[in-house]
Structure formats: structure tokens, C-alpha cells
Amino acid sequence: MRKINLLVTTGDFSKYISPEFHYLLMEVAKLTNLTVWHESGDIKDILKKVEVQPDFIFINEFGESNSPKITGLSTLEIPFAVNLYDIHYHIKDRKEALHADNVKHIFVYYRDKFLEWYPEFAHMMKWLPKHINPAIFKDYKLEKEIDYLLMGAVHHRVYPIRHKVVQxxxxxxxxxxxxxxxxxxxxxxxxxxxxxxxxxxxxxRSKMFFTCNSRYEYVLTKYLEVPASRTLLLAPSSNELEDMGFVPGVHFVEINEDNFQEKAQYYLENESERYKISKQGYLMVHEHHTTKKRAKQFVELIQEIITNEQK
Incomplete structure (x- = not known):
């Protein structure tokens, strides 16, 4: 099967604090004839400027400020899809834009909340969860000098468990x-x-790491980054997380607002259990949730869309 000609419009995330989409494109470039476009504009004008005419167009971060605004999508004859990132923002406006642009395929990171908030678009959803670059998130074999670690935003309205942990x-x-x-x-x-x-x-460097899935119950990237670094993850569970292969007590430790201190103390004192769970989480994430694996799934979904639209 020949490589598909793929056009992706996106912001430049190569230096971004969380560059996972940049890493994804690096892997996708090995599987497709990839053209990346960073400027806003009408899609018909963009198609006149690119060297290779695409078989498929992917609009990253549709309606987000960090990516270019692409107009004229409703006039496209080439199959295309959009990616929605922060799906809790401006839901009403997003829905209107999806209808106006005649979007038929929507890629999302967060399955369950998309289905809850955008039920009329459920048949368009392509679930492509977060992923990790194993060249960065790996076991550096550093001495575990930190007992308990928490990194990132802790606003009480958005991250209630993180906020409670810090306090x-x-x-x-x-x-x-x-x-x-x-x-x-x-x-x-x-x-x-x-x-x-x-x-x-x-x-x-840490023995264990606290995080949470926010008030929105998103499977955030930290759920993958921590076990990928061979550190024990302490975090709430969810159906979506478990459908990604995460089993509480096997790959991570499930916590809530009431028991996080008790759980942390237990696993600090029980090194063998901490080691076992962190190893199992490490192996599972590196087997199922690498950027390379996700890129392959991404391209397969696009090929499936192209095939179905040709019928």
C-alpha cells in the first residue's frame, strides 16, 4: 500500500512545554508523505501553495488559539478531520463551528467527556488517547531521592485532589x-x-507521584508520563483509564480526596509492592502507549476514513 499524502495544519509545538503533538508528527512522517502547515488561511489558498496535493487533511486543535485558523473547510472535496483538544471550552461555539464547517470526523483525546458533552457528534468521534515519547520518559535509573512528588497546576476548582494533596x-x-x-x-x-x-x-527521581484527572476526569498525559518513568503513580481511576489498560493496584495506585495520605504512607513503607506496581505500569505504558504506537493508530484511522469515503 502506498503512503498517503497527508496535510496537517497545526501550531508549531516543537518548543512547547508539552510537545507531544510535535513528537507524533515526527513518527507520522515516517508512515506518510507528510506536509505540515503553520499559517492561518483559507484551505483552498493553502492547497495552491503546498507542493503535494493531499489525500487527507488533518486540522489540529480546531478552534484553539495555539493553532492556525483554517477557513473554507465546508467547501472541501478532499476528506478531512479535526482534532478537539480542550473540549470543555466554548462548547456551544464549537458545536456551531463543527456544523458550519461540515465536519464529519473528529479526533479527541478524551473519550467519555466528549460523548457526554457532544452526544450529537458521537458517530464522528475517533478516540486517540495521549502518548509518551520513550526517548524522554524512561527509566534513567536515578536514585529515588524524593519520597512524594507533585508537579503542575493545582488550582482548586480545576484540580481539586492535587490542591488537597499540596495543602x-x-x-x-x-x-x-x-x-x-x-x-x-x-x-x-x-x-x-x-x-x-x-x-x-x-x-x-521520585518514589511516587501524585496527580489527578481534573474536575473533567480527563486521562491527562501525566497518567502516562509517570509510570513510563518507572515511578509509582497515585491518582484517581476512571472507566476511560481502565479501558486504556490501567488496572488499579496493578499498574498504579488509585486514590481519592480522603485516602491519599494513607495510601502514600503505605507504599512508602512497602518498597517491594511499590517496586512491583511501578514496574508493571512501566512495562504496560511502554508497550501500549508510545508515540510510535499512537502514530500507527492515527494513520490507520485516516486510511480507514479514506477507504470508507471512496465507497
């Missing part, structure tokens, strides 16, 4: 918290920012 454990010996550096591009010479390899190594 309850900020004075506890062995607990370390690093603030979120902001959703922005990170310069290579920024020394005091945990991003990329430095972020992954900090996770790898």
Missing part, C-alpha cells in the same frame, strides 16, 4: 512540589524550568 503535605518531610511553568514555549537555556528530559528525570 495536606506541603510541610511533610520528603514531599516536593514544583509549580507549573505555564503553557508556553520553553527556551533551551531556561535553567529553572522542569520540561522535557529535566522534567522526566525529576519524575524518575
Amino acid at each position: 495536606a503535605m506541603k510541610d511533610k518531610p520528603g514531599f516536593v512540589y514544583h509549580e507549573h511553568p505555564g503553557y508556553r514555549n520553553i527556551d533551551d537555556d531556561e535553567e529553572n524550568v522542569f520540561a522535557g528530559e529535566k522534567y522526566a528525570k525529576e519524575i524518575n
Whole structure:
């Protein structure tokens, strides 16, 4: 089967604090004839400028501020799909835009909330969860010098469990918290920012890592990054997470607002159990949730759409 000609419109996330889409495109480029477009404009004008006419067009972060605004989609004869990222933002406006642009295929990271908030678009959904770059998130075999680690945003309205953890454990010996550096591009010479390899190594230095799935119950990237770094993940569970292969007590430790301190103390004292679960989580994520694996799934979904639209 020949490689498909794929056009992706997207922001440039190569220096972004969370560059997983950039890593995805690097893998997709090995599987397709990929053209990446970073500028806003009418899709018909863009098609006149690209060297290779696409078999398929993918609009990343549809309606988001970090990616270009692409107009004229409703006039397209080439099959296309959009990706929705923060699906809780401006739901009414998003729905109107999806209808106006005659969107037929929607890629999402967060399955269950999309089905809850966008039920009329359920038949268009393509679920492609988050993923990790194993060249960055791996076992660096660093000494586990940190007992308990929490990194990232902790606003109480968005991340209630993270907020409670910080408030309850900020004075506890062995607990370390690093603030979120902001959703922005990170310069290579920024020394005091945990991003990329430095972020992954900090996770790898910890015995266990607290996070949560936010008030929206999203399976956020930290659910993958932590076990991929061979560190014990303490976080709430969900049906969506378990459908991704995460089994509580096998690949991570399930916590809630009431038991996180008790669970953390138990696994601090029981090193063999902590080691066993963190190893099982590490192996599972590296087998099923790498960027390479997700890129293959991404291209297969696109090929399926193209085949079905040709019938």
C-alpha cells in the first residue's frame, strides 16, 4: 500500500512545554508523505501553495488559539478531520463551528467527556488517547531521592485532589512540589524550568507521584508520563483509564480526596509492592502507549476514513 499524502495544519509545538503533538508528527512522517502547515488561511489558498496535493487533511486543535485558523473547510472535496483538544471550552461555539464547517470526523483525546458533552457528534468521534515519547520518559535509573512528588497546576476548582494533596503535605518531610511553568514555549537555556528530559528525570527521581484527572476526569498525559518513568503513580481511576489498560493496584495506585495520605504512607513503607506496581505500569505504558504506537493508530484511522469515503 502506498503512503498517503497527508496535510496537517497545526501550531508549531516543537518548543512547547508539552510537545507531544510535535513528537507524533515526527513518527507520522515516517508512515506518510507528510506536509505540515503553520499559517492561518483559507484551505483552498493553502492547497495552491503546498507542493503535494493531499489525500487527507488533518486540522489540529480546531478552534484553539495555539493553532492556525483554517477557513473554507465546508467547501472541501478532499476528506478531512479535526482534532478537539480542550473540549470543555466554548462548547456551544464549537458545536456551531463543527456544523458550519461540515465536519464529519473528529479526533479527541478524551473519550467519555466528549460523548457526554457532544452526544450529537458521537458517530464522528475517533478516540486517540495521549502518548509518551520513550526517548524522554524512561527509566534513567536515578536514585529515588524524593519520597512524594507533585508537579503542575493545582488550582482548586480545576484540580481539586492535587490542591488537597499540596495543602495536606506541603510541610511533610520528603514531599516536593514544583509549580507549573505555564503553557508556553520553553527556551533551551531556561535553567529553572522542569520540561522535557529535566522534567522526566525529576519524575524518575521520585518514589511516587501524585496527580489527578481534573474536575473533567480527563486521562491527562501525566497518567502516562509517570509510570513510563518507572515511578509509582497515585491518582484517581476512571472507566476511560481502565479501558486504556490501567488496572488499579496493578499498574498504579488509585486514590481519592480522603485516602491519599494513607495510601502514600503505605507504599512508602512497602518498597517491594511499590517496586512491583511501578514496574508493571512501566512495562504496560511502554508497550501500549508510545508515540510510535499512537502514530500507527492515527494513520490507520485516516486510511480507514479514506477507504470508507471512496465507497
